[in-house]
Amino acid sequence: MAETIHSGMLILGSGPAGLTAAIYGARAGLSPVVIQGIEAGGQLMTTTDVENYPGFRDVIQGPWLMEEMQAQAEHVGARMVFDMIASVDFSQRPFRLIGDGGTIYTGNTVVIATGAQARWLGLESETRLRGQGVSACATCDGFFYRGKKVAVIGGGNTAVEEALYLTNHSQDVTLIHRRDSVRAEKILQNRLFAHPHIKVLWNKTVDHFIGGDGNSGLVGLDLRDTVTGEISRLDADGAFVAIGHAPATSLFRGQLALDSDGYLVVEPGTSRTAIPGVFACGDVTDKHYRQAVTAAGMGCMAALDAERYLAQARFDAAVAAE
Numbered sequence: 001m002a003e004t005i006h007s008g009m010l011i012l013g014s015g016p017a018g019l020t021a022a023i024y025g026a027r028a029g030l031s032p033v034v035i036q037g038i039e040a041g042g043q044l045m046t047t048t049d050v051e052n053y054p055g056f057r058d059v060i061q062g063p064w065l066m067e068e069m070q071a072q073a074e075h076v077g078a079r080m081v082f083d084m085i086a087s088v089d090f091s092q093r094p095f096r097l098i099g100d101g102g103t104i105y106t107g108n109t110v111v112i113a114t115g116a117q118a119r120w121l122g123l124e125s126e127t128r129l130r131g132q133g134v135s136a137c138a139t140c141d142g143f144f145y146r147g148k149k150v151a152v153i154g155g156g157n158t159a160v161e162e163a164l165y166l167t168n169h170s171q172d173v174t175l176i177h178r179r180d181s182v183r184a185e186k187i188l189q190n191r192l193f194a195h196p197h198i199k200v201l202w203n204k205t206v207d208h209f210i211g212g213d214g215n216s217g218l219v220g221l222d223l224r225d226t227v228t229g230e231i232s233r234l235d236a237d238g239a240f241v242a243i244g245h246a247p248a249t250s251l252f253r254g255q256l257a258l259d260s261d262g263y264l265v266v267e268p269g270t271s272r273t274a275i276p277g278v279f280a281c282g283d284v285t286d287k288h289y290r291q292a293v294t295a296a297g298m299g300c301m302a303a304l305d306a307e308r309y310l311a312q313a314r315f316d317a318a319v320a321a322e
């Protein structure tokens with residue numbers, strides 16, 4: 001017989017959003033159960049130096065930060081479970097989730113914090129140099145390239161915003177795009193083309209990221225012209241891959257509203273989805289900020305929204321019983 005685990009607050013995902021929801025939920029007495037998923041700890045587990053999470057004067061490591069967050073959540077009473085959720089049913093109360101090993105999870109509330117993943121080009125050299133010159137987040141890592149040469153790959157809003165952001169640190173920013181026009185909004189395009197420190201290389205794809213001696217750090221990129229096939233080399237100390245993100249929402253398709261990019265839709269300024277009692281927070285619902293600290297803040301909002309929802313439900317039940 002399958003095991004059943006019940007909680008006042010089921011949390012899907014264990015990045016900064018899920019673990020912050022767990023800390024607040026536990027302290028509110030909701031006995032949260034965090035279902036950690038395949039990438040426990042989320043995107044920070046594959047990040048090295050973190051310098052922009054408040055509270056630490058020295059550089060900290062992403063995996064260490066997540067270990068601390070998890071320990072804090074457990075310390076205040078949250079329970080961690082390793083499982084992959086195979087299906088969710090938000091049509092019945094309590095909500096019902098089934099793990100791929102058959103475990104049944106029921107929750108009076110559900111907080112979805114399944115995150116998003118940066119899309120990568122899929123090159124071997126990209127994987128090898130990730131965190132050593134190749135990054136998917138200029139806001140996180142741009143600072144490390146102060147006064148150096150950097151490249152951004154992509155032609156959407158994110159790529160253009162990242163290129164503009166990088167001019168805070170570098171006077172030599174190159175945007176590399178596979179076509180001859182970008183899809184970013186006009187206002188961003190205007191800023192991009194007017195910027196004296198950004199040049200754009202059109203019709204180019206990355207063939208190879210070139211590591212330095214002993215493969216430490218990046219020294220350049222081999223580019224292929226999509227029209228002529230010609231190979232050229234660009235010197236760069238840092239490369240930012242900005243070709244989009246994939247929010248982890250396939251599980252909720254058909255039950256919750258997704259926007260055109262697949263992100264969960266919440267009532268603006270809250271974590272509330274269209275189903276009362278189901279909340280979403282962090283990168284799974286945010287394509288604009290995508291920071292550990294914003295995800296953590298949204299996790300806090302989700303726990304407070306869940307607590308208020310349960311308090312209201314208790315009040316309504318008491319009134320109905322009178």
Ligand code: NAP
Nearest residue numbers: 154155156157158159178179183242243244245261287288
């Ligand atoms: P996106 O709009 O999907 O753009 C991805 C870019 O990467 C495209 O230019 C695409 O080229 C390129 N690309 C994709 N795969 C590639 C590959 N294998 N090799 C080379 N280039 C590749 O992604 P995004 O910029 O992250 O934006 C996602 C969503 O968030 C969008 O709706 C965007 O508007 C929104 N967003 C909004 C803001 C804002 O409002 N400030 C900020 C960031 C993001 P092609 O153009 O050739 O397809």
